[in-house]
Amino acid sequence: MARKKQVRRDGEAGVTLIEMMVVLVIIAVIAAMVVPNVIGRPDEARATVAESDLRSIASALELYRLDNRTYPTTAQGLAALVSAPSAPPVPENWAADGYLGAMPQDPWGNDYIYRSPGQTGAFDLVSLGADGRPGGDGVNGDIMLDDRRTAQN
DSSP states (O other), X not given: OOOOOOOOOXXXXXXXXHHHHHHHHHHHHHHHHHHHHHHTHHHHHHHHHHHHHHHHHHHHHHHHHHHXXXXXXXXXXXXXXXXXXXXSSOOSSOOTTOXXXXXXXXXXXXXXXXXXXXXXXXXXXXXXXXXXXXXXXXXXXXXXXXXXXXXEO
């Protein structure tokens, strides 16, 4: 008759309930420190995306100006970068593929504001921030480009 081998368990072979609880407490403490810092970040990330979008739109506007010797008018708006404007002044050398692939919207789903001539230079580009209203502080504050084409909150 074959004898079954007895399996001897060493005292160190498994994880005790106490050890599991210590690990869970450590994870909970780390999560409690990290989560509050991460919660407010989505709106900050959106503000950063808006600043980047404004720089990209400004670059497209510069290309438009180089091709046509003028910026689109306020009436033509940013749509002039997507499809050839039919309102005067009609651009002479509008790029066949356009200057932007689609009409830009800020990360909160609002249209960017474009004015030409602008209050601070040749044109103004503005995102009204998370609340979609002029003014505000923090993520609700307006994001715009100044004359040096740097984003300002």
